[in-house]
Amino acid sequence: MIALASARLLETVATLEGGTSSVAACLNVLICAGFAIAAHWDFVRSERSVAPTGAAETGSPLAPYTPYAGLVLSGLALLALHFGRIGEPGGLLAWVVTLSAALLFARQWLANGEMAANGANLAKRAAEARFSALIKNSVDVITIVGADGTLGYLTPSAERIFGKPADSLVGRTIADLVATEDRARLREFITRDLAQPGASATFEARIPRGADKHRLIEIHGTNLELEPTVGGRVLNLRDTTDRKGLEEQLRRLAFHDPLTLLANRALFRDRVEHALAVSKRGGSGVAVLFIDLDNFKKINDSLGHGQGDRVLRTSAQRLSKSTRNGDTVARLGGDEFAVLLENLVGQEAVVEVASRIVLALQEPFAFLGSDLRVAASVGVAFATPNDGVEELMRNADVAMYSAKMQGKARYVIFRPEMQHAAHKRLEVEAELSRALTENQFRIHYQPIVELHSGYLLGVEALVRWQHPQRGLVAPAEFIGVAEDSGQLIALGRWVLRQACREVRAWQHKLPEGRQVRVAVNASVGQLEQSDLVADVSHALQESGLDPGCLVIEITESVLMQNTEETLARLTRLKKLGVRLAIDDFGTGYSSLSYLHRFPIDILKIDRSFIERLGSVEDGAALARAIIMLGDTLGLEVVAEGIELEHQQRKLIELGCVAGQGYYYSRPALLHELEYSVHMQRRRTMADTLPQGTRFTATGRFMAGDLRMPDPEPAATGTFGLELNLKRT
Numbered sequence: 001m002i003a004l005a006s007a008r009l010l011e012t013v014a015t016l017e018g019g020t021s022s023v024a025a026c027l028n029v030l031i032c033a034g035f036a037i038a039a040h041w042d043f044v045r046s047e048r049s050v051a052p053t054g055a056a057e058t059g060s061p062l063a064p065y066t067p068y069a070g071l072v073l074s075g076l077a078l079l080a081l082h083f084g085r086i087g088e089p090g091g092l093l094a095w096v097v098t099l100s101a102a103l104l105f106a107r108q109w110l111a112n113g114e115m116a117a118n119g120a121n122l123a124k125r126a127a128e129a130r131f132s133a134l135i136k137n138s139v140d141v142i143t144i145v146g147a148d149g150t151l152g153y154l155t156p157s158a159e160r161i162f163g164k165p166a167d168s169l170v171g172r173t174i175a176d177l178v179a180t181e182d183r184a185r186l187r188e189f190i191t192r193d194l195a196q197p198g199a200s201a202t203f204e205a206r207i208p209r210g211a212d213k214h215r216l217i218e219i220h221g222t223n224l225e226l227e228p229t230v231g232g233r234v235l236n237l238r239d240t241t242d243r244k245g246l247e248e249q250l251r252r253l254a255f256h257d258p259l260t261l262l263a264n265r266a267l268f269r270d271r272v273e274h275a276l277a278v279s280k281r282g283g284s285g286v287a288v289l290f291i292d293l294d295n296f297k298k299i300n301d302s303l304g305h306g307q308g309d310r311v312l313r314t315s316a317q318r319l320s321k322s323t324r325n326g327d328t329v330a331r332l333g334g335d336e337f338a339v340l341l342e343n344l345v346g347q348e349a350v351v352e353v354a355s356r357i358v359l360a361l362q363e364p365f366a367f368l369g370s371d372l373r374v375a376a377s378v379g380v381a382f383a384t385p386n387d388g389v390e391e392l393m394r395n396a397d398v399a400m401y402s403a404k405m406q407g408k409a410r411y412v413i414f415r416p417e418m419q420h421a422a423h424k425r426l427e428v429e430a431e432l433s434r435a436l437t438e439n440q441f442r443i444h445y446q447p448i449v450e451l452h453s454g455y456l457l458g459v460e461a462l463v464r465w466q467h468p469q470r471g472l473v474a475p476a477e478f479i480g481v482a483e484d485s486g487q488l489i490a491l492g493r494w495v496l497r498q499a500c501r502e503v504r505a506w507q508h509k510l511p512e513g514r515q516v517r518v519a520v521n522a523s524v525g526q527l528e529q530s531d532l533v534a535d536v537s538h539a540l541q542e543s544g545l546d547p548g549c550l551v552i553e554i555t556e557s558v559l560m561q562n563t564e565e566t567l568a569r570l571t572r573l574k575k576l577g578v579r580l581a582i583d584d585f586g587t588g589y590s591s592l593s594y595l596h597r598f599p600i601d602i603l604k605i606d607r608s609f610i611e612r613l614g615s616v617e618d619g620a621a622l623a624r625a626i627i628m629l630g631d632t633l634g635l636e637v638v639a640e641g642i643e644l645e646h647q648q649r650k651l652i653e654l655g656c657v658a659g660q661g662y663y664y665s666r667p668a669l670l671h672e673l674e675y676s677v678h679m680q681r682r683r684t685m686a687d688t689l690p691q692g693t694r695f696t697a698t699g700r701f702m703a704g705d706l707r708m709p710d711p712e713p714a715a716t717g718t719f720g721l722e723l724n725l726k727r728t
């Protein structure tokens with residue numbers, strides 16, 4: 001265009017001067033050549049892009065040649081001018097140039113139209129190619145089937161699902177490719193669910209792969225029979241095997257306990273809910289069992305979490321073995337398990353399962369060694385028509401707690417009154433800590449007497465709770481709760497210090513109180529979780545009580561657990577000079593083999609044996625056996641709970657020398673005991689005793705010191721008779 005403008009300028013100047021410009025002529029030739037090159041290049045380019053798409057059909061066939069016609073015309077005009085055949089070059093040139101420009105514009109206009117048409121065509125083709133590539137390479141399989149399910153088209157990806165090339169499947173019925181069990185349903189899906197044009201639905205089928213394996217396929221179908229380019233039912237197939245597997249895994253994680261692989265609390269609740277709904281419709285029974293391992297904390301603490309986990313896994317296996325296949329066994333958390341029993345006709349089957357579980361968990365765990373035992377407390381609750389999940393599970397929990405309270409390693413069936421007890425327990429637990437800080441506890445002392453002569457040997461310190469509203473509360477109502485909530489350690493420590501102080505002051509006050517014994521109960525927790533040795537030593541120092549006057553009462557179960565450690569603790573305790581008694585003897589695990597290993601001084605025969613004296617045939621046999629055992633092992637025996645005269649008589653007959661019970665006195669405050677008959681007896685005795693008289697563990701005067709050299713403590717009975725003291 002610049003060259004064209006320059007040529008025009010030169011020509012105009014030359015014309016005004018009445019001549020011609022050869023430079024302008026040359027420029028015109030160059031301009032024409034430039035136009036020719038540009039037109040040719042444009043022509044070639046458009047040919048190239050249009051040819052394969054068939055765009056040429058859409059434009060005019062003359063369009064590409066129009067620029068050439070203009071150029072030819074210009075060239076001819078210039079040549080004619082050059083050879084002087086044209087008289088008036090200005091006018092002719094103006095015509096030629098105008099015509100060339102018009103032709104050029106026409107060409108451009110036609111070319112633009114063609115390009116627009118080509119562009120639309122190109123975009124359409126590109127989109128087609130893109131979709132075709134996407135479909136061919138899609139992971140999903142797209143098929144078009146006829147109304148009877150015959151495969152008309154499949155994307156190449158079909159090979160991944162069916163294991164055969166897509167082309168080889170065309171013509172076959174899709175139902176023949178899925179698992180036999182799914183065929184009828186798939187046929188129905190295609191013929192019925194996708195019957196209407198535009199209808200769409202989803203279906204799941206399995207496709208066999210290898211012997212026992214199959215792939216899971218999700219089929220989404222749409223009826224596109226009215227779509228002219230499709231004309232069939234489109235089935236979109238997706239392999240969901242991996243996704244389903246993952247979903248299943250996640251579901252397992254969400255509903256199962258990873259350690260034991262049992263159901264977790266969420267799944268258990270769900271199953272109970274379902275079972276209750278079914279039972280309401282069908283009338284069959286449902287029961288829930290709550291199981292709590294009895295010794296688990298100790299195992300975890302002493303052997304570490306690895307062994308703890310092993311115990312849990314083994315317990316889970318034993319639970320599963322103790323139940324039927326369809327029963328749900330769950331781990332609710334920690335050492336708590338639960339079992340759901342459904343379709344029950346009576347209660348017998350449940351009781352059977354419960355006792356099987358108790359037995360199974362009592363079996364030794366080989367990897368724990370012989371010292372540590374696990375057991376389980378089982379609470380059983382039967383669903384009543386009004387019970388929801390919450391009530392049923394709570395009832396089983398309450399019954400389980402009751403099993404613990406009744407001595408563990410047993411099952412207990414829920415009774416409604418237990419619920420009230422559970423409420424009360426919660427209340428007590430909340431009030432206990434305040435009671436301790438507000439000094440609401442008192443100690444009552446029950447005399448322990450020499451059976452022959454009835455003189456007071458000592459007292460047992462028994463705690464009471466002076467409740468601001470409920471008055472004096474007996475230990476049975478709070479000792480268990482305090483033990484479970486860990487508060488019994490602090491309470492026991494308080495009783496120990498207080499009893500030592502009070503009895504020491506009493507001994508001082510009364511001349512005959514010299515060497516009166518005080519027995520203090522120590523709980524399992526005190527012995528195992530706190531430093532009882534330090535507490536006792538501190539209480540003795542603080543009070544100034546002679547260690548020989550303090551008797552620590554422990555229960556049999558203490559000796560059975562963790563024996564080496566217990567032995568070491570009791571030995572240290574003994575070294576302080578205190579006496580050790582086994583309380584409620586005969587009610588625990590009763591393995592007599594351990595008795596001689598421990599530094600025990602006194603056996604206290606449980607009240608239940610005393611009750612049987614005289615009432616049941618041969619009821620004395622057990623008491624006799626214990627008394628003989630004490631004799632053999634050189635231990636003094638104290639009978640608990642003597643209520644009747646004949647019991648006392650029988651005990652003396654059997655050779656028992658000491659006892660306590662309502663027959664002599666109920667527990668009372670120390671000052672109330674000062675003028676009791678037993679204290680008076682002691683006073684009388686003490687007056688006759690020489691200085692330096694020695695005492696046995698229970699506080700009996702040693703007979704040899706008085707009259708005859710007899711080191712046998714049991715002989716003191718004779719001494720009592722010799723003094724000719726009458727019993728009340």
Ligand code: C2E
Nearest residue numbers: 462463474475476495521522523641642643660661662663
């Ligand atoms: P325990 O150590 O065997 O105490 C004897 C229990 O029998 C006392 O009950 C006593 O009052 C009761 N008793 C005595 N003679 C008779 C009788 O002739 N007939 C009947 N039916 N009962 C009699 P208590 O005071 O209610 O104490 C119950 C249990 O509570 C105690 O049994 C002991 O195991 C526990 N306990 C009491 N005080 C403490 C304490 O300070 N620490 C701990 N760890 N436990 C305590």
Ligand code: MG
Nearest residue numbers: 460521553583
């Ligand atoms: Mg006791």
Ligand code: MG
Nearest residue numbers: 583584604640
């Ligand atoms: Mg007792």
